[in-house]
Amino acid sequence: MEIPLSALKKGESGIITSILSASRRGRGGSWGFKKRLMDMGLTPGTEITVTKIAPFGGPIEICVRGSRLALGRGMAERILVRIKREWLRS
Amino acid sequence: MVKKLTIALAGNANVGKSVIFNQLTGLHQHIGNWPGKTVEKAEGTLHFRGYEIDVIDLPGIYSLSTFSLEELISREYIALERPDLVINVVDASVLERNLFFTLQLIELGAPMVIALNQVDVAERKGIKVDHEKLSRLLGVPVVPTIAIRGLGIYRLLEVAVETIEKGEVRPRQILYGREVEERIEKLARLVAKVGFKYPARWTAIKLLEGDREVEEAIRKLDPTIISIKEKLAREIEEIHGHPCSTVITSERYEVANRIAEEVQQITPIAKPSLSERLDALTSHRLLGYPIMVVTLLAIFYSIFAFGDYVSTILSDFLYGFEPLFKSVLGEGLLEELIWGGIIEGLISGVTIALPYIVPFYFLLYVLEDSGYLSRIAFLMDVVMHKIGLHGKAFIPVMLAYGCNVPACLGCRIMETERERLLAGFVVTLIPCAATTVVILGLVGKFVGIEWALLLYIVDLAIVFALGRAAFKSLPGEPIGLLMEMHDYKLPHMKTVVNQTWFRLSEFIKIAFPFIVLSSLVIKSIELVGLLEPVSTLLSLVTVNWLGLRPEMGVSLVFGILRKELTLIMLATLLKTTDFGSVLTPVQMMVFALVTMLYIPCIATIAACVKEFGFKKAFFITVFEIAFAILAGGVAFRLLSLLNIP
Ligand SMILES: Nc1nc2c(ncn2[C@@H]2O[C@H](COP(=O)(O)OP(=O)(O)O)[C@@H](O)[C@H]2O)c(=O)[nH]1
Ligand SMILES: [Mg+2]
Numbered sequence: 001m002e003i004p005l006s007a008l009k010k011g012e013s014g015i016i017t018s019i020l021s022a023s024r025r026g027r028g029g030s031w032g033f034k035k036r037l038m039d040m041g042l043t044p045g046t047e048i049t050v051t052k053i054a055p056f057g058g059p060i061e062i063c064v065r066g067s068r069l070a071l072g073r074g075m076a077e078r079i080l081v082r083i084k085r086e087w088l089r090s
Numbered sequence: 091m092v093k094k095l096t097i098a099l100a101g102n103a104n105v106g107k108s109v110i111f112n113q114l115t116g117l118h119q120h121i122g123n124w125p126g127k128t129v130e131k132a133e134g135t136l137h138f139r140g141y142e143i144d145v146i147d148l149p150g151i152y153s154l155s156t157f158s159l160e161e162l163i164s165r166e167y168i169a170l171e172r173p174d175l176v177i178n179v180v181d182a183s184v185l186e187r188n189l190f191f192t193l194q195l196i197e198l199g200a201p202m203v204i205a206l207n208q209v210d211v212a213e214r215k216g217i218k219v220d221h222e223k224l225s226r227l228l229g230v231p232v233v234p235t236i237a238i239r240g241l242g243i244y245r246l247l248e249v250a251v252e253t254i255e256k257g258e259v260r261p262r263q264i265l266y267g268r269e270v271e272e273r274i275e276k277l278a279r280l281v282a283k284v285g286f287k288y289p290a291r292w293t294a295i296k297l298l299e300g301d302r303e304v305e306e307a308i309r310k311l312d313p314t315i316i317s318i319k320e321k322l323a324r325e326i327e328e329i330h331g332h333p334c335s336t337v338i339t340s341e342r343y344e345v346a347n348r349i350a351e352e353v354q355q356i357t358p359i360a361k362p363s364l365s366e367r368l369d370a371l372t373s374h375r376l377l378g379y380p381i382m383v384v385t386l387l388a389i390f391y392s393i394f395a396f397g398d399y400v401s402t403i404l405s406d407f408l409y410g411f412e413p414l415f416k417s418v419l420g421e422g423l424l425e426e427l428i429w430g431g432i433i434e435g436l437i438s439g440v441t442i443a444l445p446y447i448v449p450f451y452f453l454l455y456v457l458e459d460s461g462y463l464s465r466i467a468f469l470m471d472v473v474m475h476k477i478g479l480h481g482k483a484f485i486p487v488m489l490a491y492g493c494n495v496p497a498c499l500g501c502r503i504m505e506t507e508r509e510r511l512l513a514g515f516v517v518t519l520i521p522c523a524a525t526t527v528v529i530l531g532l533v534g535k536f537v538g539i540e541w542a543l544l545l546y547i548v549d550l551a552i553v554f555a556l557g558r559a560a561f562k563s564l565p566g567e568p569i570g571l572l573m574e575m576h577d578y579k580l581p582h583m584k585t586v587v588n589q590t591w592f593r594l595s596e597f598i599k600i601a602f603p604f605i606v607l608s609s610l611v612i613k614s615i616e617l618v619g620l621l622e623p624v625s626t627l628l629s630l631v632t633v634n635w636l637g638l639r640p641e642m643g644v645s646l647v648f649g650i651l652r653k654e655l656t657l658i659m660l661a662t663l664l665k666t667t668d669f670g671s672v673l674t675p676v677q678m679m680v681f682a683l684v685t686m687l688y689i690p691c692i693a694t695i696a697a698c699v700k701e702f703g704f705k706k707a708f709f710i711t712v713f714e715i716a717f718a719i720l721a722g723g724v725a726f727r728l729l730s731l732l733n734i735p
Contacts, residue, residue, distance in 0.1 A: 018332075035300075035335065036572055041187055043340035044332060055375045058472040059481065059571050065347070067184040070468045072480055072570030 001083060005048070006060065006076040013049040014081030016042055021078075033075075041065040042079065092137075096171075097250060098146045100164060100195065101179035102188055103574065106207040108132070108589070109237040109582045110179055111147040114247065121592045132592075138247055146173065162303065168200050169288050174254050176200040177246070182212035182219045182234070183577070185354055189346035196228070196261040199289045203250050203259075204232040205242070211577060216359040224353045229262040238582045263291070264345045269329050270337060273322040274298065280318065284311045298323055299335045365578040373465045382466055386488065389457075393449050393492065394523070400445035408437045426617055427610070435609025438652060439602050446523060447597055450492050451590040459581035464573055471571050477554060478561025479504070480571035483513045490520035494690050495601055496593065498697040508566040514702055515710055516557045518690040521549060524653035525686055531657050533682045536670035541679060549686050552721065600700060601693035608651045608692050631719060636684065637726040638677050639664075649685055650692055656685050676729045680722050688718030 002017055019034050019042070041064050042048070051068060052061035059070050071079075099107045112119075115134025132147040148167060149160035168176055178195055180188040195202060206221050225232040231249050235242030253259055265271055277294035286293050286308065296304040297319045309316050323334035330337045362370075372381055412429065419425040457463050463485055471481030482503050490497035494517060501513040521529065534542035561568070615621060621644055628643030641663035649656035660681075661667045669678060689711055690698065698707035 033570075034333075035339075038336060038339040039190075040572060040574070041190065041343055043336065043343050045340065046343075052373060052468075053375070054373075054468060054471065056472045059468055061373070061468065061575055065184075065186045065343070066350075067187050068575040070464070070471075070481070070571055070573045070575050072471060072475070072572070075570040075572065 002080045003083065004077045005050075005062070005071075005079040005081050006073055008050045008081065008083070010050055010053050013047060013084045015084060016044050016046050016048060017080045017082050018044060019079050033078075037075070037079070040069055041067075042069075047084070048081065092140060092142045094144065095141050095175070095251075095254060096144045096146065096173040097175045097177060098148050098168065098173040099177050099179055100148045100168065100191075102181065102191055104576045105179045105181040105188065106205075106235075106237040107147055107179045109585050110177070110205060110207065110235070110243065110246075111145060112582070112585045112588055113237060113240055113243045115145050119588070121596075136247075139251060141251065143251075165198065168195070169198055169292075174201070175250055176202040177205055177250060178202050178230075179205045179207050182206050182209045183215055183217060185212075185217070185219060186343075186346050186350040187574075189349055190343055192228070192230075193264050193342055193346060196230070196263060197289075197292045197295060199292065201253070201259045202230055202261065203246070203253050204228070204230055205237075205246050206232050206234045207237050209234050210236045210239075211579070214359075214363055214365075215577075216357040218355045218357075220353045220355070224349070227262070227349055227352060229260055231259075238580065264342065266338065266341045270298075270326055270341065273326060277315070277319055277322060280312075280315050281308070284308070284315070286311065295338065298326070299338050300333075368578050369465070369575075372462065373468055378465070378469050382469055385462075389453050390491065393446060393453070396449055397446035397523075401441045404445065405437060405441040408440065423617065427613060431610035431613035432606055434613075435606035436602075438609070439598075439605045442524075442652070443594070443597060443601070447493060447496070448590065448594060450489075451496065451593045452586065454489070454496075455586040455589045456581050459579070459586060461576050461578045464575055467571070467573060468575070475568075477512070477516060477557030478564075478568045479509060479513055479516075479557075480569060482571065482573065483509070483516075486513050486517050487520060490517040490522060491526075492523050494518055494520065494522050494694040495597060495697045498690075498694060498701055499596070501701060505569055506566070508564055509569055511702055511706060512557070512560055512564060514698060514706075515560050516553060518694060518698065518710055518714065519549075519553045519556060519687065521546070521686045522653065522691075524691070527654045528657045528685050529682045532660075532669055532678050536673075537675045537678055541675075542682075545679065545682055545686065548683070552687065556717070600696050604692040604696050605651065612648060612651060635719065635723045635726075636680055637730070638681055639673065642677070642681055646681075646684065646688065650689055652691050652693075653685060656681075676726060679729055680726045683725050684718045684722040686718075687714060687721055689715050 003014075005014065005016075008014055019037055021034070046064060049063045050060055051063050054060065057073050059072050060076050061068055061070050099111055101107055111132060111134065115136050118136070119132065119134035121130055121132045130149065134145050136143050136145065146167075148164045167173070176195060178192050180192060192204065204224070206219060206224070209219065212219060219234075221232045221234045231253055233242055233246045233249050235246055237243065266274065274291065274294045277297060278290040281293045281297075282290040288296075288304070293304055293308070297308065297315075300323070305316060305319075326334045326337055332340070372378055374381075415429055415433070416425060419428065457466075466488070467481035467484055469481070470484035474481055474483045474487075483501075485503060486497045486500035489500050497517040497520070498514055501510045501517060504510045504513050529542050529545055533545060615624065624647065625640050625644045628647070629640040632638045632643035632646070633640055642660065645656045645659035645663060648659040660669070664672050666672060673681075689695075695707055695711055698710060702710075
């Protein structure tokens, strides 16, 4: 199942499937936006874990590739992830 | 003759470049701007084994693509100026992300040595890195360091010099998937023919990644390459089902990931470290906010208390020279001009700059290097979003409550031109420490502290509304927050002191000439006897529209110099400091409101010119004067309706 990263709860993990373009207006904005996320290591297939969620619709913090990133909520909404299925009872 | 070498430090942000720079270069340092740019460049020299080595601290970067100015400058510098060696500083505790950058440096063909820094932090997180294996895999010398304690720095220097002496470092190029690799080679052959300034393979990769800067440059040389590139990129996209740039970045990260897994050994640590516990507390969704407010208030309070104390001592001391000076020059026009214009201007600069700005910068760098500033940005992101900015913009806003000048310069941390300008505009509307003195000394003292508080609230609302209006009217898309959250770390004192010193000298260079010059001009106007006519002219606005007394217009003019002068001049012109006896509460409120809004002081205007150019600075200034007059007039009419005690 594909859901936006912003829908994950604290402590949940997912695997990035795709990143939606930032804007409908022109290519420029979207190039910079996607590129920036990619360069920070948010490439398709990467596993991420939500480590913190700021209140009032604020940014979220994720753990990716061994480091932590803060992401604005708007950006998190455009990152689609597949939830990692649990395969052992905790 | 001494042989000269140039070594550049490059790496992600917060890996320890500045600390290594300071460890290497000691006292011989200076900081300047890259020609024509607002990005800084720190340069220092050292002598080692008969060489005079110039060390350059390149601005921090996440990857070498043209997203921001820093990145562009760094790669231009490395590829075109060709330093003898690049020391790639790598944070061992976040190896994978750092290696992504290293791989790009290798593609750029830079001769390099890796400083594997922060091995202590990595160890605390249970990460052990096999630096010999890393060196073998990459074909690059690797020296483990703990910069903050100076460990490994000497060895790093030795290896760096030996590497330069040997010449020919052959880092191993990374390979992409076959279908990508074939197309890179094809494109590289074409690029090689037109003779581009960057290495052909690197250029080909950048073209396929969709790098604008490179694309434009190549288009000028040979537009057919671009159309071929587009065809190749489309083919890759079809094979992989992802855009070509995504494919290349993913594959590069894959290599970084493989190398990191090969060389590091991770043993999970059971107990959360102090740094982690601090992090959980300071960015906690509820507790984070009160902790932030208390921390910031404590910092501002201590800066004020310290500044006030030192400022009084300094100004008593400096004014102590006045009789001596007068006895030498005698009383007269010249003496008035030199003392009242130039020297008093200097004294006021000194008594403000040193006592307030120094601790201010110092604490700021402690906050920044420790990692707390990014927590603040994280917490404030929501609020800043309302005016189209993201969390990082709160940092210049916070600075502005101290002084608008560093705040303006601090807007550099924003990613794009648009963001910088927007932040700069908001920042100049914020009442600085000097304005606070006026508000508290006038309204707080003679009308009531609750009215002073009201002024602050109104001001905040105005800043918010204007910020939002500017955000809506500036073309372009807002940019979201994307920031690495580094672990809390102990700042390196010498680096903090150095940064404070650099900032102070920058402040002096920008602000002092203006403070002295305008002090001189205003003194001249006073001596020539132009104050009366000026005051009459101004009273059209000040008296008729704002309902103030004529003297108050002149003191507002003095406020251009430094905001707290409005109050000092007011006392001089009204011939009393008991403002309550000569001014009505409404007049005091309107006067304070106008002072808050009407113009950033001359030093701030200078800083704006430096950062945003003359035209934008001029526009901001004129707009704010007009707006303040408008707001003051409205406030006068509204307040007159109320009955203020
Ligand atoms: N524990 C530890 N901290 C370090 C080390 N090197 C740098 N730091 C800290 O990491 C932070 C960032 O360093 P800085 O030199 O400003 O990074 P830059 O952005 O690359 O210039 C500072 O707080 C330093 O004190 C190290 O080897 N060990
Ligand atoms: Mg630095």
